Amino acid sequence: MSDHPFKSGLGVPTPAPLAVPTASAAPSMASPSPSPYPLATLPARLLDVRDLSVSLPGPKGTRLQALRHLDLTLDRGESLALIGESGSGKTLTALTLMGLLPPGAEAVGHVALDGQSLLALDEDTWCRWRGRRVAMVFQEPLTALNPLQKILAQVMEPIVLHRLAPDRATARERALAQLARVGLDAAHAQAYPHQLSGGQRQRALIAMALAGEPDLLIADEPTTALDAVLRVQILDLLESLVKERGMGLLLISHDLSLTARRVQRLAVLYGGRLMEQGVATEMLARPLHPYTRALWAARPRLGAGRDQPLQVLPGGVPSLAQVGPGCPFHPRCPLAQARCAVEAPPWTGRLACWEVTE
Numbered sequence: 001m002s003d004h005p006f007k008s009g010l011g012v013p014t015p016a017p018l019a020v021p022t023a024s025a026a027p028s029m030a031s032p033s034p035s036p037y038p039l040a041t042l043p044a045r046l047l048d049v050r051d052l053s054v055s056l057p058g059p060k061g062t063r064l065q066a067l068r069h070l071d072l073t074l075d076r077g078e079s080l081a082l083i084g085e086s087g088s089g090k091t092l093t094a095l096t097l098m099g100l101l102p103p104g105a106e107a108v109g110h111v112a113l114d115g116q117s118l119l120a121l122d123e124d125t126w127c128r129w130r131g132r133r134v135a136m137v138f139q140e141p142l143t144a145l146n147p148l149q150k151i152l153a154q155v156m157e158p159i160v161l162h163r164l165a166p167d168r169a170t171a172r173e174r175a176l177a178q179l180a181r182v183g184l185d186a187a188h189a190q191a192y193p194h195q196l197s198g199g200q201r202q203r204a205l206i207a208m209a210l211a212g213e214p215d216l217l218i219a220d221e222p223t224t225a226l227d228a229v230l231r232v233q234i235l236d237l238l239e240s241l242v243k244e245r246g247m248g249l250l251l252i253s254h255d256l257s258l259t260a261r262r263v264q265r266l267a268v269l270y271g272g273r274l275m276e277q278g279v280a281t282e283m284l285a286r287p288l289h290p291y292t293r294a295l296w297a298a299r300p301r302l303g304a305g306r307d308q309p310l311q312v313l314p315g316g317v318p319s320l321a322q323v324g325p326g327c328p329f330h331p332r333c334p335l336a337q338a339r340c341a342v343e344a345p346p347w348t349g350r351l352a353c354w355e356v357t358e
Contacts, residue, residue, distance in 0.1 A: 046248045047074035047097070047216055052109035054096055054272075056320065063106075064320035066092050067272045070109070071347060074216070079242050079249040081259045081280070083295065084269035087317040090252045091139070093269070094218045097250070098136050099126040113216060131158040131212035137219040141201035145193040151204045152189035155179060158212035178207040182237060199230040203237070210241065217241075220252045231255075235262045257299040260284055268292050271318055271328025273344070276351040288358065289351045290333050327352070 054067040067089050074080050082090045096107050099121060111118045113133060121129065135158075138144035146154055155175040156168075165171035179189050182203040193201055202222060209217060219238060223231035235251075239262045242249045253259040260266055260280045267277040268291060276289040287293045294313045315332040327333070330340035335355040345352045 045073060046076050046078075046114065047072065047250070048110065048112045048115075049073070049097075050110040052093075052096065052107065052111055054092060054101065054105060054107045056102070057104040058321065065272060065323065066105075066320055067096070067107075068344075069347065070274055071349070072267060072277075074248040074250060076215070076248055077242065077246045078265070079239065079251060079263040080265045080267060081251040081253055081263040082267050082269055083253060083256050083259065085254055085317050087319075088269040089272040090254075090269055091220055092272075094136060094220050094250065094252055097216070097218060098130060098134060099123075128162075131209075131214065132162045133214055134216040134218065135209040135212055135214035137202075137205050137209045137217070137222050139221040139224055141198070141205040142193060144205055145201060145208075147193055150190055150192055151179070151184070151196070152176070155189075155204070155208045155211050158208065162212050164211075164213065175207075175211060178211050179204070181210075181241075182207045198226055199233070202226065202230075202234055206234075206237065206241075210245075213245075214247060216248045216250065218250045218252070221254070222251070223253070223255070223258070231258060235259070238262070256295045268295070271323050272320075273328055274347060274352060275329065278350055288356050289353050290335055290356065291329050294332075327354070 049070055049072040052067060052070040052072075053065065055063040056066050058064040070093065072080065072093075082093060084090055092101075095101055096111065097118065099118065101107060107119055109119070145151075152172070152175055155178055156171050159165050159171040159174050160168065165174055176186065176189060179185070184200060184203055184207065188196060188200060188204070193204070196204065206219075206222070217238075222238065223234050226234065235258065238249060238251065241247075249263070251259060251263055256266075260283070263280055265278065266280045266283050268275045268283075268289065270291050275291045276283065276287070283292065284296065287296050294311075297311045298313060300310060313332060318328055318331070324341065326339075326341040326343055327336075327345055330336040333340065335353075337355065340354055343354075345354045348358065350358050
């Protein structure tokens with residue numbers, strides 16, 4: 001395996017230290033709707049996920065393991081990014097937290113929001129919770145937004161549904177305030193989704209997710225299909241909203257370089273398993289798992305010569321049917337040994353790897 005591009009010392013340039021977002025004071029919100037709970041009286045642990053596994057129906061009555069033994073935690077005012085290639089299990093994790101698993105899916109383990117088990121909720125309770133306690137910014141706003149409704153009506157909907165305003169006039173005012181907070185004015189509010197640009201639609205979707213004043217906001221690839229400037233603006237907006245509202249943010253992305261600078265903690269997924277998790281700056285300065293190192297090494301670098309090729313990680317993410325009992329990354333790993341294919345490494349709280357120690 002000496003020809004593997006990451007075999008030689010797993011060499012990854014050590015990045016300069018990055019500033020970790022803090023809970024420092026933020027500018028006041030344009031919206032008049034603060035969190036409905038006093039932050040000082042709330043428990044610190046907002047989201048607690050322990051030993052979460054999700055299986056999907058497979059051919060001939062088999063079950064395919066899509067997520068395996070995930071452990072995640074998130075506090076109020078904290079941001080956590082789920083990082084990994086497409087097919088790693090990031091979106092399925094988000095759908096589990098939203099109670100939106102596909103038909104036939106089965107989830108086991110412990111998933112709690114403020115101590116309340118989410119896996120035990122019935123659909124009626126979920127209808128009261130979605131948008132109010134936990135909300136999601138979906139990946140593609142043009143398909144997530146209703147093409148037949150104006151933006152204002154869609155942002156008003158969670159306010160009216162969850163009875164956050166005494167009448168429709170007040171609900172309209174709050175919706176307009178939410179849109180203003182994300183940089184959209186009254187003209188945008190009266191537009192249909194197809195009349196807005198990609199960045200404006202993404203902002204409208206964020207406003208709609210925030211309208212119900214959720215405790216937990218999940219953003220699934222919120223910068224997909226946006227140009228570089230808009231990607232930075234959207235992530236900066238999400239970062240500022242977390243600080244202002246004291247909510248938790250679970251950010252899903254495959255862009256390690258861009259996302260890691262705007263969250264406090266990172267969790268790296270591959271093949272439905274956690275590979276590594278920790279403080280963002282520590283992981284970027286000293287990534288431990290071979291997969292994390294490979295992701296960091298493959299990022300484009302400013303100042304690199306045009307004739308300098310990007311480092312490419314050979315192979316691809318395995319399908320659910322291809323994941324065996326061992327580490328899912330072992331077919332692509334430069335450090336893989338025979339044991340890696342037959343026995344999954346234990347999760348230490350920071351990483352899961354037989355060949356790398358903390």
